[in-house]
Amino acid sequence: MEEQSPDPIEPWPASRPAPGAVPRKRSARAAAGSTGRHWMAGRGWKPFAFQRDVWKAIAQGRSGLLHATTGAGKTYAVWLGMLDVLLQGQVPGRSAEPLRVLWITPMRALAADTTRALAQPLQDLAPSWTLGQRTGDTASAERARQDRRFPTVLVTTPESLSLMLTREQAREELQTVGFVVVDEWHELIGSKRGVQTQLALARLRRWNPALVTWGLSATLGNLEEAMAVLCGEAAQPAPALVRGKIDKRLAIDTLVPPDPGKYSWAGHLGARMQLPVVEEIEQAKGTTLVFTNVRSQAEIWYQLLLQARPEWAGDIALHHGSLDRATREWVEAGLKDGRLRAVVATSSLDLGVDFLPVERVLQIGSAKGVARMLQRAGRSGHAPGRASRLTLVPTHTMEIVEAAAAREAAAHGRIERREAPAKPxxxxxxxxxxxxxxxxxxxxxxxxxxxxxxxxxxxxxxxxxxxxxxxxxxxxxxxxxxxxxxxxxxxxxxxxxxxxxxxxxxxxxxxxxVSDASMQVKYLSGGTIGTIEEGFIARLRKGDCFYFAGKLLEFVRVQDMAAYVRKATRSKGTVPTWQGSKMALSTEMGDAVLEMLQTAAQGRYPHPELRAARPMLETQARLSRIPTPGMLLVESFRSREGQHLYVHPFAGRHVHLGLASLLAWRLARERPNTFSISINDYGFELVSAEPFDLAPVRDGSAFEPGDLLHDVLASLNxxxxxxxxxxxxxxxxxxxxxxxxxxxxxxxxxxxxxxxxxxxxxxxxxxxxxxxxxxxxxxxxxLEVSRLRATLERMGGRALQLVELRHPSPMSLPLMVERFREKLTTEQLSSRLDRILRDMERDAG
Structure with missing residues (x-):
């Protein structure tokens, strides 16, 4: 909502019934959104044009999709429009209405926040109506009350809605639902949870063909299709796609390291960014959210912040999905109240929870996708008129280039598509x-x-x-x-x-x-800390120490599927690893990075990030070539290990796994050979002790799609x-x-x-x-075979450049390091890298 404009807003008309009373019948054109306008006027707000468009569509009985910037007022756009229609249809003499509205959210934490947001206008406009919440966190007593009578408005999750459908009286209880809102639709559409939601909506529409369904989203690239998935292809009247365009400033910058160096690999800059990150948090006037991509990285960065500023204990917090519910709720409350200086979090805080005190967001490493980056940026300045600011913190030199590419992709609106699964x-x-x-x-x-x-x-x-x-x-x-x-x-x-x-x-x-089986982590003295995957606990021996929930814990024993711990007296420990797969670079991001590299290949360095990465890029150009959108870089190198082949398609780690396996199988078809494989988001490495023929690589035949499905299945177990x-x-x-x-x-x-x-x-x-x-x-x-096929076709359209290396190049070295990490200790890896880097420096010189 906008701040009060100088334009006069008409007061609540005397002819209009008081809030909660039964209004006279009015035309949809005259009535659309009048409830919302007057409620906003009482707060000195004026509705945006997109909010008025939603109110009009809802008054016409149309379903739809609202796509607007995070913090722009999507919730009140649909909620006030629905309230307007519901108040007109209220039955005279009945104080409490039966279940009318289902509000579906993908996260339990978001459900609590949404309930608070919906309660404000409901208390003013229909104080006798009831509002409830039904998720996995709902207390049994509250569930029992709802079992006797559902509230008028219910905030729930896809799983809880499906559970409601298992009730014997499901039809009688749910056929009164006239409106369904699916919040953060972009988060659900591409998963089986989204399919579960589709099936539940089909059931509700069977019971009430006039059901009005609205989806809310901030980051989607295929809006028309996303709306059809939610509302159904044959929805009548035709659904409305509303784009909420408002002037909201978004600032994306990069915390550029002072000396990234000529060579880099994953994590190379991570801990070196400790003090720059601390200084950014110190300079912020409000709360800072520090996002990481995985839970283990969140645990590490929480410790890095405390090591740099021990006095921040109690002023900073940690938040991820494995922590105990009470801990997560305490952190969320601290964010809302502005009591916390900083919170290190994972995707557990990605979605639309409203934390107004958050001034800025830091993203440790690459967000790997434009949509995810914008979603996280929107956690700051989460209100109309307030600017959102996100600072990218690279953990290696290629991520510096990726940061500039991500900012350009966001500026041009290159947001990823989300596809619904096909009939699981x-x-x-x-x-x-x-x-x-x-x-x-x-x-x-x-x-x-x-x-x-x-x-x-x-x-x-x-x-x-x-x-x-x-x-x-x-x-x-x-x-x-x-x-x-x-x-x-x-x-x-x-x-x-x-x-x-x-x-x-x-x-x-x-x-x-579906997640891997997990164990509760409990103190011997009593109290639950959170959950850790069973596989990590199985590797621990009594007395081993590990960091979890920001604490150093000593493992004692496993009993009744719980891991019992005590506070450790040592000063060091390991960090738990979770089996959640690493995020892969999206196609849009990969293309944007190649375009940024083309600028450097032309000798231009217009962005601060490119200037910081210039030593590495110039070394890459001197030892090899810089890949561009029109050129596929392939590098060959011989070492004591054997023959190495490096291919750089920039298609993301999932596609590269399939490509590497496919290429290894095709190269070994004529002459049996054994390959080791290493992948990252930018390329992959094949290494074999026995030499192999490079002719199929040189002429490009090894990269032809051919009978792709057969070859992929044959190349993998x-x-x-x-x-x-x-x-x-x-x-x-x-x-x-x-x-x-x-x-x-x-x-x-x-x-x-x-x-x-x-x-x-x-x-x-x-x-x-x-x-x-x-x-x-x-x-x-x-394996993303469809994307793998598209990548092969695109590779075929590029000029293949095969470079014979004397030493690993800056872009091939990270792939070598990935492979070393699996078989070398940290000390062995460090000494091996020192030797390789000395050789590379001598050659580059």
């Missing part, structure tokens, strides 16, 4: 059991309903019937096991869940968030990759039960169970579509 059958299987619990279903009607969800628009009846049989008796191979007979057709012709044990297990397993992916699918589809509350199963048990199912299906049920899904997800998500 594990989510469909779960949904069939959910709907069977929620009053039952007719198969023909549900098939048509499911096909209205975007991700299942191409679902065939044969695929649906397979999922139905799989839920009924476990497919062809599990018929003899009653636990997998989850649904049965009753005398009424509807499918139900007949077994109470199956029903209980299903309700405990609803959702598509695809069955192992598919089996690993199948573990997640088996858990979503309900084949594996993770345990009752307080009695979780260990990761070893879950892996053994999923492996057993995988082998049984492969041997006795080759037509099992969950196996097919596992193979497809490996190709589409882990």
């Amino acid at each position: 059958l594990d989510v469909l299987v779960q949904h069939l059991v959910t709907v069977a619990l929620g009053g039952g279903f007719d198969a023909d009607a549900l098939f048509e309903e499911v096909r209205t969800a975007w991700s299942y628009r191409t679902l065939t009846r044969a695929e649906f019937d397979w999922a139905l049989v799989f839920c009924e008796r476990g497919g062809e191979s599990l018929t003899a096991y009653p636990d997998y007979h989850r649904i049965r057709r009753g005398d009424d012709g509807l499918w139900h869940v007949p077994d109470r044990g199956v029903a209980r297990r299903h309700r405990l397993s609803v959702g598509t968030i 695809s069955s192992e990759l598919a089996q690993r992916r199948f573990r997640e699918i088996a858990r979503v589809a309900g084949l594996i039960f993770t345990g009752y509350p307080g009695q979780p199963k260990s990761m070893r048990q879950l892996q053994a169970s999923s492996g057993l199912f995988y082998e049984v299906f492969r041997k006795y049920d080759r037509g099992n579509l969950l196996l097919t899904q596992a193979e497809q997800e490996v190709l589409s998500q882990e």
Whole structure:
């Protein structure tokens, strides 16, 4: 909302009923947004044009997508428009309305913040209406109250909404819903949680065809498609796409290191940026958010800040998803109150939680994507009229170049697309059991309903019937096991869940968030600190020390799936590692970096970041070449280890894994050979003790797409990759039960169970579509085959430049270091690098 303008705003008209009363019928044109305008006027605000557009569309009964800058007022745009319509339709004499609005958020922390935001106008305009919250954090007493009567407005998550659909009276309780808002739609659309949301919306539209659905987003590149995914292709009336363009200043700069040097590798500048980061925090007048990409890096930077400024203990905090809920809530409250000087966080604070005291954001390392960078920048100045500022903190020299490229990409609006998964059958299987619990279903009607969800628009009846049989008796191979007979057709012709044990297990397993098994971390003296993945704890011995939640802890023992610790007396420890995959460079970012490198290749250094990276880039040009959008750089080098090949497509680590495996397989086809592989976001390395023929590389034939799918599957242990992916699918589809509350199963048990199912299906049920899904997800998500094919085609359009190196170049050295890290200690790596760098300096000189 804008600050009060000089233009007069008409006062609340005497002819208009008081807030909460029943207004007379008015035309949609005259009525649209009047409630919102008057409520804002009482606060000295004036609505933006995009807010008025949303109010008008909602008054016309249209669904839609609102895409606007973070902190621009999206929440009140849709909320006040919906309140305006709801107040006009309020039933006379009824004080409390039944459930009318569902507000879906992707995070529990965001749910609490959203509830507070919705409460303000509701208290003024409809004080008798109720507002509630239903997430995994909701207390059992509150859930019990809601079970008796849902509030008028309910803020929830995709998982909790699916759980509501399992209730026997789901239709009676939810058919009164007239409006659904899906917040942060860009965060959900590309995941199975988004598919889960699509299916829930299809069910609600079945019960109320006039349902109005709105999505809110700040960072999406494919808006029309994103709106169709949310609202459905056949939505009537036609959905409205509203772009909220307001004058909000965004400043993106880089904390340029004083001497980046000629050579660099991942983490090379990390700790050297400690004091510059501390100085930036000291200069800030408000709170600073320090973002990292992974939880282990957050733990490290929290310790770096405390080492530099011990007196900041209590004034800075740590926030990530593995910390105890009470700790996270304490940090969030401190951010809102402005009590904290700085908070080191991961993506746990990415989304739209409103922290007004946050003045600026520091991003440690690359954000890897334009959308993520803009999302994090919007955490500062989170209000209309306030500037947002993000400072990028490179951890190696190529990230300095990447910082300049990211700023240029953001300035030109090059934001990544988000694609919805194509008909994941594990989510469909779960949904069939959910709907069977929620009053039952007719198969023909549900098939048509499911096909209205975007991700299942191409679902065939044969695929649906397979999922139905799989839920009924476990497919062809599990018929003899009653636990997998989850649904049965009753005398009424509807499918139900007949077994109470199956029903209980299903309700405990609803959702598509699949993470590695974790253990609670508890003090011997009592109190929970958070959760750590079981694999990390399994590597610890009694007395080992590690940093967690900003504390140095000593491991004591494991008991009842909990790791017991005490405060350590030593001064050093390791840092936990989490199995979440590293973020990969997006296509948009990769292209932007190559364009920035082309500027340097032309001898121009207009940006401060390029000037800082100039020594490294000039050394690269002297020893090799600088890659550009029109040139594919390939480097060859011989060492005591054997023959090295470096390829620099700038396509991101996931694509490079597939490319490296593909190239190694093709090069070894004529003459058997063994390759070691190393990858990063900019390129990959192949190294072999035996020499190999470079002719297919030199003429480009090794990079031709050809029979890509066959070659990729042949080049990888695809069955192992598919089996690993199948573990997640088996858990979503309900084949594996993770345990009752307080009695979780260990990761070893879950892996053994999923492996057993995988082998049984492969041997006795080759037509099992969950196996097919596992193979497809490996190709589409882990190896990104479509992007891999596009990368090969683009590589074919570039002029290939093969350079014979005497020593590793600045761009090949990081790939060598990545490989060394896996087999050398820190001390060995340091001495090895010292020797390599001396040789490189001598050669460069």
